[in-house]
Amino acid sequence: MPIRIHIFPQxxxxxxxxxxxxxxxxxxxxxxxxxxxxxxxxxxxxxxxxVFSDAPETAPGTYTARLNFSMPGDWVVLLHIRxxxxxxxxxxxxxxxxxxx
Amino acid sequence: MTKLQEASQEEEEFVEAPPFDLLRVPLIxxxxxxxxxxxxxxxxxxAVSVAMILQGLxxxxxxxxxxxxxxxxxHFRGVLVLALLCAGNLFCxxxxxxxxxxxxxxxxxxxxxxxxxxxxxxxxxxxxxLLLFCxxxxxxxxxxxxxxxxxxxxxxxxxxxxGFFKHAxxxxxxxxxxxxNFIAATASPLExxxxxxxxxxxxxxxxxxxxxxxxAGRTDSELVxxxxxxxxxxxxxxxxGNMDCTFCLDCVHACPxxxxxxxxxxxxxxxxxDPQRSGIGFFSRRKDIAGLTIVFCFGALxxxxxxxxxxxxxxxxxxxLLHVQERAPILGLLxxxxxxxxPALLLGGAAWATRAWAGVQGAWLSVTVRxxxxxxPLGFGMWLAHYGYHFFTGLYTIVPxxxxxxxxxxxxVLGDPRWTLVGLPKTIVEPLEFGFLLLGLAGSLLIxxxxxxxxxxxxxxxxxxxxxxxxxxxxxxxxxLMMQPMDMRxxxxxx
Numbered sequence: 001m002p003i004r005i006h007i008f009p010q011x012x013x014x015x016x017x018x019x020x021x022x023x024x025x026x027x028x029x030x031x032x033x034x035x036x037x038x039x040x041x042x043x044x045x046x047x048x049x050x051v052f053s054d055a056p057e058t059a060p061g062t063y064t065a066r067l068n069f070s071m072p073g074d075w076v077v078l079l080h081i082r083x084x085x086x087x088x089x090x091x092x093x094x095x096x097x098x099x100x101x
Numbered sequence: 102m103t104k105l106q107e108a109s110q111e112e113e114e115f116v117e118a119p120p121f122d123l124l125r126v127p128l129i130x131x132x133x134x135x136x137x138x139x140x141x142x143x144x145x146x147x148a149v150s151v152a153m154i155l156q157g158l159x160x161x162x163x164x165x166x167x168x169x170x171x172x173x174x175x176h177f178r179g180v181l182v183l184a185l186l187c188a189g190n191l192f193c194x195x196x197x198x199x200x201x202x203x204x205x206x207x208x209x210x211x212x213x214x215x216x217x218x219x220x221x222x223x224x225x226x227x228x229x230x231l232l233l234f235c236x237x238x239x240x241x242x243x244x245x246x247x248x249x250x251x252x253x254x255x256x257x258x259x260x261x262x263x264g265f266f267k268h269a270x271x272x273x274x275x276x277x278x279x280x281x282n283f284i285a286a287t288a289s290p291l292e293x294x295x296x297x298x299x300x301x302x303x304x305x306x307x308x309x310x311x312x313x314x315x316x317a318g319r320t321d322s323e324l325v326x327x328x329x330x331x332x333x334x335x336x337x338x339x340x341x342g343n344m345d346c347t348f349c350l351d352c353v354h355a356c357p358x359x360x361x362x363x364x365x366x367x368x369x370x371x372x373x374x375d376p377q378r379s380g381i382g383f384f385s386r387r388k389d390i391a392g393l394t395i396v397f398c399f400g401a402l403x404x405x406x407x408x409x410x411x412x413x414x415x416x417x418x419x420x421x422l423l424h425v426q427e428r429a430p431i432l433g434l435l436x437x438x439x440x441x442x443x444p445a446l447l448l449g450g451a452a453w454a455t456r457a458w459a460g461v462q463g464a465w466l467s468v469t470v471r472x473x474x475x476x477x478p479l480g481f482g483m484w485l486a487h488y489g490y491h492f493f494t495g496l497y498t499i500v501p502x503x504x505x506x507x508x509x510x511x512x513x514v515l516g517d518p519r520w521t522l523v524g525l526p527k528t529i530v531e532p533l534e535f536g537f538l539l540l541g542l543a544g545s546l547l548i549x550x551x552x553x554x555x556x557x558x559x560x561x562x563x564x565x566x567x568x569x570x571x572x573x574x575x576x577x578x579x580x581x582l583m584m585q586p587m588d589m590r591x592x593x594x595x596x
Contacts, residue, residue, distance in 0.1 A: 044243040046498065047494065048495060049521070052520070100586065
């Protein structure tokens with residue numbers, strides 16, 4: 001599955017950002033049905049609260065969530081993807097250097 | 102009776118009131134007096150250490166989800182400083198490294214004495230500074246893998262040092278965590294101390310320092326140790342304060358007169374005077390311990406400075422100024438400024454002013470060393486504020502991380518991880534931080550005042566003022582750091 005993660009706006013600053021997940025498709029490029037995606041934002045330092053957000057489907061094969069980056073620094077964005085058959089896929093990207101407000 | 106006499110009598114009665122003795126507390130005292138108490142306390146610590154190493158090496162790579170990073174950088178540090186504040190050097194009491202060392206020494210008998218030239222704190226001073234430097238440079242807090250290797254490295258270092266060298270060489274002359282604890286414990290309310298000095302005056306065996314041995318074989322020269330005496334060379338009747346005391350309680354177990362307790366005392370009171378201390382000597386003549394105090398205090402500032410947003414601005418500016426892109430030299434320069442230049446200017450300047458203004462006797466360096474100890478409580482306040490912040494705001498994160506660790510082992514007995522469990526709100530934690538800093542400031546000012554009174558009865562205020570200024574500068578810097586928006590580092594040279 002050619003999943004890609006985009007974060008807007010760029011450069012990323014503290015505050016609410018849009019996390020757009022594209023490519024949630026089958027081998028033929030057709031959007032998968034019955035997919036649930038939860039987006040999680042974690043900080044580099046342990047002991048701090050992660051932020052979660054559900055990502056509804058906003059276009060065929062595209063899911064969008066809003067995450068609140070509450071602090072500057074490095075973040076890690078995790079995708080928890082549950083497919084219709086119950087199987088799970090995890091994806092992770094590093095978001096380095098989130099700037100202050 | 103005049104009012105003055107009445108007051109004096111009241112004071113005498115207050116002073117003579119028997120101190121609280123933890124060993125006289127039912128159950129707790131009995132347990133601690135049990136010979137194997139330390140071992141029993143260290144076993145769970147060792148088990149947790151092993152779990153941290155395994156999870157650090159094999160578990161999630163994300164720091165907030167791994168036991169190694171969460172326990173080390175959030176909970177261990179927080180519990181450590183809070184225990185030091187509320188009781189004493191409890192970590193060293195339950196030290197897991199000593200458990201492994203003692204097990205090793207059943208098979209390997211060390212043959213060497215630690216070289217005389219190294220019997221000071223300069224090695225741990227360097228190691229302490231190096232640890233703080235590596236923490237920043239390699240972002241240890243964000244790497245479970247590196248954190249696990251730090252723990253493994255620590256165990257290895259203990260085994261190597263104490264495998265070759267006799268007594269508690271590692272604790273006294275190497276361990277940076279131990280030195281941190283020793284300095285912080287000068288402000289602790291409890292101390293392992295003699296209950297009644299008159300009993301010691303009549304003691305003929307001195308088991309508290311010598312231990313107890315009995316012949317092992319046919320010749321008298323072969324002796325087995327029945328009970329260790331103090332491995333850190335602290336002779337109880339002449340011991341003053343908590344410096345170098347690991348709370349191992351060997352002296353408690355060794356004393357044939359049941360005359361050693363864990364007694365209450367005035368926190369930081371040991372820094373207000375300068376007696377000769379068993380195993381240490383005079384604080385005012387120990388430049389190495391003063392150096393340790395400097396790294397302890399100014400390292401606290403540096404450690405907190407690395408956590409807030411302005412550090413990026415400073416580092417980017419330094420990078421442009423020096424045409425350097427790499428992180429290490431910039432960070433090294435900052436450490437030199439924080440740990441050498443800043444203390445030299447502040448403490449050296451205060452010592453110069455004290456001598457010049459109040460006429461305090463002694464060489465400039467001696468005065469600097471003597472008064473350097475006064476900033477120890479302030480340094481401790483900074484560590485408390487910093488570590489306390491992470492501990493309290495991340496208090497409950499241990500729950501989902503443990504749930505996750507068990508689930509990954511295929512044993513989800515605690516249920517699904519509840520990642521939303523975090524900790525106390527900042528509205529509660531921030532006043533606590535201010536409280537810790539204020540407590541530290543009060544302690545430091547009091548010590549500086551008492552030293553100034555001793556040095557110059559006529560000009561005590563003059564002798565005190567420069568050090569009060571130093572304390573207020575450090576306090577203001579700490580409060581300013583606390584009020585900065587917290588950053589998450591790891592991107593130091595990104596800008």
